[in-house]
Amino acid sequence: SLSLSSLLYAMSQQPSPTGNTYVFFFAQSHPDFIWPDFQACVSACGVEVDLDTAQLPTPTSPFLVCNLKNDEAVLNLLTRCVCCRFCLQLWGSGATIDAVMDNAQTLVSWKDPFYSASSFKFNFACFGRRSCGKERKAAYFKRLEKFPFEGKVQLENPDVEYYILEDYGLHKPAKDEPERIYVGRLVGHGRRDLLDFFSLKTRNMVGNTSMDPELSCYMANLAQAKPGMVIFDPFVGTGSLLFPCAYFGAHVLGSDIDWPVLHGKGKTSRANVQDKKRGSHENIPATFAQYNLSHRFLGVFLADASVPAWRPTFPFDAIVTDPPYGIREGVKKIVPTKFKSCESGLHYARSEQYDISVAYDDLLQFAAKHLRMHGRLVYWLPILQDEDFKTPNHPSLQFISQSVQFLSGRLARCLITMEKVAEFQPEAPRQKVEITNIREKFFQPSTKGAQE
Amino acid sequence: MLLLAHNMLTSHVKGVKNGYPMLLKVNEIDEKEIEFSGEFITRMLPRLQWPVLVQVLKDIGKPDLVPAEVPEDAADNEDFLKAAHHALLELDIINGELECPESHMKFPITDGIPNLLIKEEQE
Numbered sequence: 001s002l003s004l005s006s007l008l009y010a011m012s013q014q015p016s017p018t019g020n021t022y023v024f025f026f027a028q029s030h031p032d033f034i035w036p037d038f039q040a041c042v043s044a045c046g047v048e049v050d051l052d053t054a055q056l057p058t059p060t061s062p063f064l065v066c067n068l069k070n071d072e073a074v075l076n077l078l079t080r081c082v083c084c085r086f087c088l089q090l091w092g093s094g095a096t097i098d099a100v101m102d103n104a105q106t107l108v109s110w111k112d113p114f115y116s117a118s119s120f121k122f123n124f125a126c127f128g129r130r131s132c133g134k135e136r137k138a139a140y141f142k143r144l145e146k147f148p149f150e151g152k153v154q155l156e157n158p159d160v161e162y163y164i165l166e167d168y169g170l171h172k173p174a175k176d177e178p179e180r181i182y183v184g185r186l187v188g189h190g191r192r193d194l195l196d197f198f199s200l201k202t203r204n205m206v207g208n209t210s211m212d213p214e215l216s217c218y219m220a221n222l223a224q225a226k227p228g229m230v231i232f233d234p235f236v237g238t239g240s241l242l243f244p245c246a247y248f249g250a251h252v253l254g255s256d257i258d259w260p261v262l263h264g265k266g267k268t269s270r271a272n273v274q275d276k277k278r279g280s281h282e283n284i285p286a287t288f289a290q291y292n293l294s295h296r297f298l299g300v301f302l303a304d305a306s307v308p309a310w311r312p313t314f315p316f317d318a319i320v321t322d323p324p325y326g327i328r329e330g331v332k333k334i335v336p337t338k339f340k341s342c343e344s345g346l347h348y349a350r351s352e353q354y355d356i357s358v359a360y361d362d363l364l365q366f367a368a369k370h371l372r373m374h375g376r377l378v379y380w381l382p383i384l385q386d387e388d389f390k391t392p393n394h395p396s397l398q399f400i401s402q403s404v405q406f407l408s409g410r411l412a413r414c415l416i417t418m419e420k421v422a423e424f425q426p427e428a429p430r431q432k433v434e435i436t437n438i439r440e441k442f443f444q445p446s447t448k449g450a451q452e
Numbered sequence: 453m454l455l456l457a458h459n460m461l462t463s464h465v466k467g468v469k470n471g472y473p474m475l476l477k478v479n480e481i482d483e484k485e486i487e488f489s490g491e492f493i494t495r496m497l498p499r500l501q502w503p504v505l506v507q508v509l510k511d512i513g514k515p516d517l518v519p520a521e522v523p524e525d526a527a528d529n530e531d532f533l534k535a536a537h538h539a540l541l542e543l544d545i546i547n548g549e550l551e552c553p554e555s556h557m558k559f560p561i562t563d564g565i566p567n568l569l570i571k572e573e574q575e
Contacts, residue, residue: 228495251492253457255568262565285564295487295541299457303568309464311472314499 021090022074023182025125025165026062026083027192033218034062036401036417037083040221044080047073060170062127063182065090074187080248082217084190085125088163093182097136100181101143118151118159123186128168128175140164161186191217197291198243204287205278207261207269211240211322215405215415219320220244222378222401222417229317230298234305234366237261239284241320246288246296250317253298254284255305262300306362308370312424315372323359325382356382360392361433364418368396371420376400378417384436385412392433396422453548453566456540458508459500463552465570471552473504474559478512480547482564490533493540497526500540509539 026034034057042049047068054066068074074087092103122144126132151159162185166178198213200206211219219241225231227249233241236254238261246252260266264283267276280286288297303309305323310316360381367377377397383389385406391399397418406412463471502522509517517539523532550559550566560567 227489228491230496257569259567263563295489298541299453299564301453301457301461301566301568303566304570307464307466307570309461309568311460311462311501313501314460 020070021065021067022087022187023090023093023165023184024057024064024066024081024087024190025085025127026057026064027085027190028062028127029214030083030218030403030405031059031062032403032405033215033415034083036403036415037218037221038064038081039401040218040224040417041077041081044221044224044226045076047077049077061167061180063167063180065093065182071187078188078190080221081190082192082194082214082221085192086163086189087187088165088182088184089187090182090184092184093180095178095180097139097143097181100183101140104183105143105147119154120149120151120160120162121153121155121158123161123163124166125163126166126168126178128170129166129178132164132166132178194244194247198247204290205238205264205282205284206240207238209322209324210238210269213240213244216240217244218403219378219415220248220250222415223250223318223320223376225250225318231318231320232310232316232370233321234303234308234319234363235321235323236284236300237322237324239287239300241322242297243287243291243293245318245320246293247291249296251296251298253300255301255303257302257304259302262302305366306359308366310370312369316370316375317372318376318378319367319371320378321363322380323363325356356437357433357435360435364392364394364397364433365424367418368394368420369424369426373420373423376417376419378415381414381416381435383412383414384410386410387436389414389436390434391416392435393431394418394433395428395430396420396424453545453561453564454541455505455508455543455545456496456500457566458545458550459504459540461550461566461568463554463557464568465552465555465557468552468554470554473501473508473553475551475553476508476511476545476548477551478545478548480545481512482544482546484542484544486537486541488534488537490527490530490537493533493536494527496540497522497536505539512543512545514539514543 024038050067054064057064071089078084078087092100094100094103124132124137162183165182167180167182168175169179194217195214198216200210200213203210223231223245225245225248229250231242231245231250231252233252233254236242236256237258239254242252242254256262262284264278264286266278268278268282273279284300285294285297288294301309363379364377371377381389381392383404391402393399398421400417400419402414402416404412404414458474458476461474463474465471506518506520509515518535519532523529526532544564545561546564548561550561551557557570
């Protein structure tokens with residue numbers, strides 16, 4: 001309806017002196033990644049979020065209540081917020097049905113002036129429980145009858161959708177009563193759709209260690225991928241990390257030491273393939289084409305990450321990478337064993353295990369040298385669940401955030417984001433990066449296990 | 453390999469002091485159509501070595517695709533930005549060779565992918 005859309009537009013443009021209160025409901029698949037992803041989106045979109053009085057999400061309560069200027073700011077944020085399920089303009093919250101409805105009823109008329117002018121429907125969502133059940137729904141509807149809605153209920157394509165969102169917390173067994181209830185108008189959904197869009201099941205090319213699409217999208221946000229940027233992955237593999245970066249507008253390129261992967265040859269990682277070979281579509285350019293992102297693909301290069309061939313005066317805007325750490329894919333580099341003069345160009349090369357501390361030290365040095373100022377390095381570091389680890393540091397790179405993902409057994413990995421804050425100085429004193437040799441430890445019995 | 457990438461690459465042969473730009477020989481070139489973004493080209497201009505692009509276009513037999521110098525009004529000059537876009541992003545070197553200008557070590561380009569590994573016993 002014309003009147004509604006113009007009203008919505010007027011609302012979204014109208015600066016409110018105090019801002020409006022919104023509640024973001026986040027997905028729970030990677031709780032440790034929610035806050036870094038949200039903050040990265042806030043900074044990438046240049047949106048102002050008032051967090052002074054905000055209630056922040058925790059692993060047991062994936063909700064954020066905060067003030068933003070208007071709907072437009074929320075919608076801007078939601079264009080890339082992968083961790084968010086949806087966001088409501090909050091009418092009210094409370095611990096019981098009566099409390100939340102009293103609260104909403106007093107606030108709704110001045111907070112949300114277009115509720116009366118349109119067709120609408122009510123949705124229910126729960127955290128910590130599958131559904132709130134018929135009886136509670138009936139109790140909500142009984143209270144909603146008292147609300148002065150002028151529009152009619154319309155289940156298909158309503159003008160406006162409202163939500164009753166119940167937080168039962170994480171308890172086993174689930175609690176009967178929610179800890180908190182939110183009521184409000186749906187402003188928009190986050191980008192959970194990208195998980196399907198980039199699904200490994202439908203992707204042309206995958207490898208044994210292709211990154212999960214959700215985590216790849218988080219990396220693109222942490223790297224602040226945007227139009228006009230050039231983003232590089234020095235351990236590109238099958239390209240997983242580059243697709244979301246390109247989706248968010250960056251131009252991307254990568255290098256790897258693995259000839260068959262870059263050329264789309266060798267064994268496929270797909271099950272049930274007859275001759276076990278990669279098909280003609282199982283390569284990186286074809287996968288960019290599959291996602292309609294060929295125009296942002298700058299190429300792949302067969303190269304050794306320990307000997308970069310990039311001109312440092314052409315800075316990268318971000319570096320995203322998942323270095324191989326030797327459990328499912330080996331860490332390799334080419335070393336000249338017999339080196340004569342360059343003039344004769346005589347070299348012998350062999351591939352050898354790349355010491356993991358040296359690999360990460362090289363990566364940080366590379367980033368410090370090749371990133372533009374305030375460009376970001378986003379990378380995975382393997383860690384052991386039962387051992388403390390030290391986040392690598394570098395005089396040119398400032399720590400931004402880290403999130404841990406637990407893998408099988410003792411293994412975990414940490415996604416680290418750093419930002420270049422000082423020019424690279426080759427002679428600057430620094431502590432070399434020292435990383436636990438995960439490969440060595442991984443194949444040893446856990447000391448914790450041995451004591452039990 | 454795109455000519456934008458050629459502009460970004462430098463020789464990494466150990467001991468080489470002046471390895472930029474890499475020499476380029478082309479056996480097969482693919483011309484493709486890529487969605488134009490003036491914003492991207494404008495953002496790349498300060499990072500590019502423009503004379504290197506002009507020279508490599510000559511070397512591969514495509515001279516005069518771009519002017520010898522970046523015009524002052526580059527950001528608003530759509531004809532120029534489109535020409536730069538074509539030169540940087542629409543010429544794909546499928547088969548050829550990069551060569552270190554100092555050590556003369558050669559790096560083959562096959563199926564569009566440069567092999568930058570320092571190879572065994574190269575002459």
